[in-house]
Amino acid sequence: MNSIILTHVAASTPGEFLLDAALDRLGAWLDAEMASLEELLDVSGHGDAEGDIKILRGLHLEASSTPADTRQMLKRAQVSLECLMECVRTISPDAVTDARAPSDLDAWLRWSGARLQDIVATISRALDC
16 A cells, blocks of 8 residues: 555654554554455465454454553554464465465465565554654
């Protein structure tokens, strides 16, 4: 995704801003990439990643959440995203025999892996502050 999304976040510290930005990026990733990742994992026979998908789908923050709540939720997301990233890295396009796999499976794997790496890096930077 090569777009820049301008948002106004009322954060009192740079760390809070980074947490809010990471939360926003995570939400955008979930909306834009989750279905494609689930399909990729299904086509490649990696149903064992279902637990991490379920964790990500279950993430929720209350309206009254604090920066500490956001940090905890991002940590939970980070663990699952790292597991999914490792899972995608282990998929060999040559080993996928499902008829639903597209001819450009290798590109799909690279794209999904890069997007996972991007969201993990974004969350890591926010949690490091």
